[in-house]
Amino acid sequence: MAIEDPSIIMVILVLLSIFFTLIYFTTRVHCTCEICHAYITSSWSIQFDNLCDWYTHLLKNSPTKTIHIHVLHNTITSNHQSVEYMLKTQFENYPKGKPFSAILGDFLGNGIFNVDGDSWRFQRKMACLELGKMSMRSHALEVVKHEIDRRLIPLVSSFSQKQNGVLDLQDVFRRFSFDVICKFSFGYDPNCLDKSLPVSELAMSFDLASKLSAQRAMTPSPLVWKIKRILNIGSEKRLKESIKMVNTFAQEVIRQRNKLGSCSTHEDLLSRFMASTKDPNYLRDIVISFLLAGRDTVASALTGLFWLLAQHPVVITAIRAEALMGPPNGKLHELHYLQAVVYEGMRLFPPIQFNSKFCQKDDTFPDGTFIKKGTRVTYHPYAMGRMETIWGPDCLSFKPERWLKDGVFYQETPFKYPVFQAGHRMCLGKEMALVEIKSVVLSLLQRFDIELVVPILTPRFSPGLTANFTGGLPVRVSERRDRRDKT
Numbered sequence: 186m187a188i189e190d191p192s193i194i195m196v197i198l199v200l201l202s203i204f205f206t207l208i209y210f211t212t213r214v215h216c217t218c219e220i221c222h223a224y225i226t227s228s229w230s231i232q233f234d235n236l237c238d239w240y241t242h243l244l245k246n247s248p249t250k251t252i253h254i255h256v257l258h259n260t261i262t263s264n265h266q267s268v269e270y271m272l273k274t275q276f277e278n279y280p281k282g283k284p285f286s287a288i289l290g291d292f293l294g295n296g297i298f299n300v301d302g303d304s305w306r307f308q309r310k311m312a313c314l315e316l317g318k319m320s321m322r323s324h325a326l327e328v329v330k331h332e333i334d335r336r337l338i339p340l341v342s343s344f345s346q347k348q349n350g351v352l353d354l355q356d357v358f359r360r361f362s363f364d365v366i367c368k369f370s371f372g373y374d375p376n377c378l379d380k381s382l383p384v385s386e387l388a389m390s391f392d393l394a395s396k397l398s399a400q401r402a403m404t405p406s407p408l409v410w411k412i413k414r415i416l417n418i419g420s421e422k423r424l425k426e427s428i429k430m431v432n433t434f435a436q437e438v439i440r441q442r443n444k445l446g447s448c449s450t451h452e453d454l455l456s457r458f459m460a461s462t463k464d465p466n467y468l469r470d471i472v473i474s475f476l477l478a479g480r481d482t483v484a485s486a487l488t489g490l491f492w493l494l495a496q497h498p499v500v501i502t503a504i505r506a507e508a509l510m511g512p513p514n515g516k517l518h519e520l521h522y523l524q525a526v527v528y529e530g531m532r533l534f535p536p537i538q539f540n541s542k543f544c545q546k547d548d549t550f551p552d553g554t555f556i557k558k559g560t561r562v563t564y565h566p567y568a569m570g571r572m573e574t575i576w577g578p579d580c581l582s583f584k585p586e587r588w589l590k591d592g593v594f595y596q597e598t599p600f601k602y603p604v605f606q607a608g609h610r611m612c613l614g615k616e617m618a619l620v621e622i623k624s625v626v627l628s629l630l631q632r633f634d635i636e637l638v639v640p641i642l643t644p645r646f647s648p649g650l651t652a653n654f655t656g657g658l659p660v661r662v663s664e665r666r667d668r669r670d671k672t
Contacts, residue, residue, distance in 0.1 A: 216255040224254055234643045237538050241568040249552035250574065259561045260554065261539070263568040265575060267550040269600035271542060271562060272608035279562060282543025287407065289650075291414075291428055292398040294466065296474030308471070312613050315457045322617070324453075328369045329621050333628050336378040337361055341633060343380055345662045351638055353657040354491055356382075358484040358625070363388055365621065366479030371438045371472065372453035390430035391476060395650045397424040403648075435472040439465060481651040482536040483618055487625055488658050489534025490527065492644060493583045494630075495637045495660065500526060500585060504630055517623050525588035527622050528602075532576070533583060534644075535604045536651050538567035566603050567652075575601050633662045 220243060223229045229239040240261060243252045250264040262268065271279045280301035293299040297308040315321055337357070344352040360377035363385070367373045377385050397420050401410045413421040442456055443463075458471055494501055507522045518524065541563040548556045556562060573580050576587065588594055599607035605615045612618070629635065638659040645655040 218255065220252065220254060221256045225256060235646050237565070237567045237646065238643070240539075240565060241571050244565065244568045245572065249550075249554055250572065251550065251552055251554045257561070258559070259541075259563055260556060261563045261565055261568075262550070262552075262554070263565050263572055264550070264552045265569065265598070265601040267552050267554070268564045268569075268603055268607065270551050271564065272600065272603070272606070272610065275548060276609050278545045278548055279542035280545065282545075282561075284407070284543060284561070285541060288401045289398050291424065292394050292431075293473055293477070294470035296470035298474050298477065299470075309613065311458060311461060315454060316613050316617065321454070321457075325369050325617050326620065328365055329624050332361060332365050332368070332378065333624060336364070337625065338628060338632060340378060340380050340382075341629065341662055342664065345633060345664050350661065351659050352662055354635075354660050355484065355488040355654055355657040358487040359388070359480065360385075361625070362480045362483040362487075362621070363476075365483075366476060368453075370454040370475045370479065372442065372456065373438055386430060387434050390427040391480075392649075393427040394424060394431055395477070395481065396648055397421075397427070399648055399650050431473065432469065435469045436465070438472055439468050477650065478612075478614055479618075481649075481653075483621055485536035485651045485653060486527075486531050486534070486618070486622055488654055489536075489644075489652070490530030490622070490626065491635065491660075492637070492641070492654070492658060493530055493533065494526075494626075495635055496640075497583055500583070501630055503585075504626070508627055508631060517620060517627070520623070520627075521589060521592060521594040522585060523623055523627065524594045524619075525585040527619060527626065528588050528594075528596075529583060529585045531604045532570040532602065533581075534652060535566040535570065537604075538646075538652050539563050539565045540603070540606065564603060569601065569603065632665060634665055635660050635662050 223239075229236070233239040233242065240252075241263075244250050244261065244263040249262075251260065251262040251267060253260050262271075281299065282301070286299050286301075289299050295304055297305060297312065300308070340357065341352065344350040357378070360382070363377050364375055367375050375385055375387065377383065377388060400420065401407070404410050410421060413419050414425070417425065438455065439459075442453075442459055445456065454475065455468070455472065459468065462468070504523055504526060507520055541561050544556045544558055544560045544562055546558050550556060569575060571580055579587075588596075599605065599611065605612035638661060641654075647653045647655045
């Protein structure tokens with residue numbers, strides 16, 4: 186039951202603030218080092234626009250490329266040898282861990298991104314089996330192509346015809362990827378990319394649940410959000426309400442799939458999973474997990490890439506030139522320069538900026554860093570993409586050519602480029618996501634010229650499980666002159 190009386194809430198909040206202050210100073214590590222002081226006081230924000238940029242600065246200046254935030258019990262690394270050690274060599278010693286699962290448990294439940302052990306292995310095996318089928322890949326391509334041809338292109342074209350029409354590309358990409366993942370995974374069409382740009386309460390609730398779940402990790406102690414959850418106040422009350430909306434959607438999707446009966450003839454991913462289990466809680470967690478994986482990451486990757494492309498017209502020209510030659514047999518993976526562009530975009534703007542594990546027993550990284558049992562250990566793809574030790578002195582430059590050898594795409598080891606994770610938890614939807622991203626890039630650049638409304642020197646990121654530009658990505662679009670001349 187929620188507490189509604191404002192005076193009671195105020196008294197509770199005052200008491201809680203005193204209580205949490207005592208908890209903080211009695212349970213947290215007392216540290217007066219420069220890094221911890223900057224974190225506690227947020228003085229880092231004087232020099233850096235984003236926390237991830239401050240972490241990158243610290244990691245660059247660390248001899249081992251590993252740092253400690255003592256007050257958070259968090260060890261952060263951009264050392265690719267340590268990343269390989271954590272994700273592959275000593276995989277069993279660095280699970281997601283109960284603290285992480287607790288933070289995201291209300292939202293993600295026991296879905297594949299929030300569990301370890303047998304539950305994770307079972308879900309991964311099932312997902313790998315289904316996503317590897319040619320029929321599923323063909324279905325995904327059909328969904329992506331339909332969404333681009335029937336909705337994305339007409340929507341962008343309508344804005345190109347408006348004088349001074351401004352379009353938020355980040356919002357468009359989130360709508361596009363939400364439609365695609367819902368149609369592919371559940372056989373449900375939310376129609377978010379309609380020209381009227383309808384407001385989706387489901388998408389808004391999903392965004393809020395993601396944001397508030399991520400903010401739990403920023404509190405000085407897990408007791409803060411746990412007690413707020415018990416009292417059903419503040420951010421925890423809003424989180425509960427948003428998750429309720431998401432759950433209602435998941436239950437309805439499952440109910441509709443159940444009505445269809447036999448799963449053997451249905452192409453959507455959920456129907457395939459339902460052939461192995463009818464557990465509503467398990468299926469609910471599957472729905473939420475695939476929404477998170479297929480919607481937010483793709484939209485984030487596209488947003489960062491188009492911000493870069495808008496500032497590098499030479500790259501756009503090269504993409505168009507390669508496309509004119511045509512992908513052999515219509516295969517996108519044969520467009521090597523386009524593949525390099527996409528990888529380079531995510532090197533600088535990975536959809537998931539950092540990923541954390543928890544150390545099960547005392548250990549030592551290859552760089553010599555001692556890791557105490559119970560420590561949160563984080564590898565940082567955003568910072569890794571900006572390390573001279575990995576990418577050279579031009580690491581801050583958007584340079585697709587770094588991925589090409591004699592014109593052929595060359596893929597770096599995933600432990601230097603853990604954008605799709607690496608080792609045993611490598612992303613199963615990697616190839617599907619790449620096809621979706623490349624299809625959107627090619628379709629939009631072949632038809633439109635895109636320019637930023639206001640040049641942004643450094644994007645600011647909003648809190649959340651994935652990287653999102655604060656304020657979106659407002660652009661102006663116009664149909665390419667040569668296409669207009671042909672019509």
